[in-house]
Amino acid sequence: MGHPNIEQRKFTFCPNLAGSDLEHLITQCPACTRFFAACCPHKTFGGDIALPNKQPCHHFQLVFIDGACSNNGRDDAKAGLGMTIGDNEEYCWSIAVKDAVDPGGPRTNQRAELLAAIEGLKQLEAANRLQAIYEAMGKGDSHNKPASRHTDDLRSTYIVVADSEYVVKGITEWLPTWRVRDWRTAAGKQATNLDLFLKLDEVTASLEKDGITVGFWHIPRAYNHKADRLAKLATGV
Template identity: 45%
Template structure:
């Protein structure tokens, strides 16, 4: 896992996904989200370092999933919550999942727990969908022959990525900063915040940390990408819908 980021590099650095300076400056979020015409799944465009001409092509190194959580009557006894996960534009690549005791047993329903559960379940979706195929694809590049992809066999001086990276896009600071900045600090302080208190929802942060570590041991990087709320509307709508379903079931 790379820790330091320079302006010319794109990829996962200390579990945070960062664009190269040029992509961040010259392209909108919509332009950066690319899609495979064969399997309908999302990717982040790769940094072209001044050589690119035409539309941004999907980069198989940067698989992308959008996640969000929603909660009605946040933190109250009658609160209901749901999560939304978006892997592609078709319904078969989108999920709205009500949060119940099967998913989060015995816990109070809150928006922050919903956001973290969305990231956890989104990572599990990626693992179930991509793990075996990604291993095979990187051994023998034969899939997606009908579409041109950029892919990189080595990270060179220009910053191109060497191996698959799974990107979890969220508009929640609770998720992105929590996993990339807060959790490492809590670990150094014996799982305590600066005030000496135990962090809220630490159980979910640790579950997500463990799940990411498992994926990393298999040779993949997982990075969190902080996107604006308006860039995450599909996952947000699915999460709200799932929260309403949870309310009807309660």
């Protein structure tokens, strides 16, 4: 399953929205507090979402991710992951990187960013599966509010939102070229953090096999402050 806004897993907006400010492109549902990307067909962008009884389209589901690491690469480094899909507490995750999360891996910023992308997709999928259970029971969302998402959009398109060009370019551009070069860079060296890129590819491919389209979107750091705060909190520094 594909989507015209996603090519080789890179997410872009339709031409009508491509030049818009990010404030208009990132939307939030007032009922469930979840984050979504503006949708051209449903015209849920800009001031439209402020109209009475107007809900943003729930099709492009966003998970903001970030990784942090103090004393990057040193023996005493402490790394953390931050992920969020909405303002509710249950939609925010702050996870310290221990051996259970990354066995034997060095604690670095780049590994933390990749781990956050992996964990972010897992948490988004788990949240949607829980949501589906509540809706099947007729309870709306987990706060017992009326269900606010479009039921036909549930688990349709996931967008990993990162301020890390390393993560987004890595999974959308570099990994396919490494694959044809026997997992080596243009310089003939093994790609750094290949194990985590392959894990991210595995998680993404599993969702795609289940009928979910997955895209990756690179944004400026200023728009990723919530995930950044959660990642730094996880380092305990």
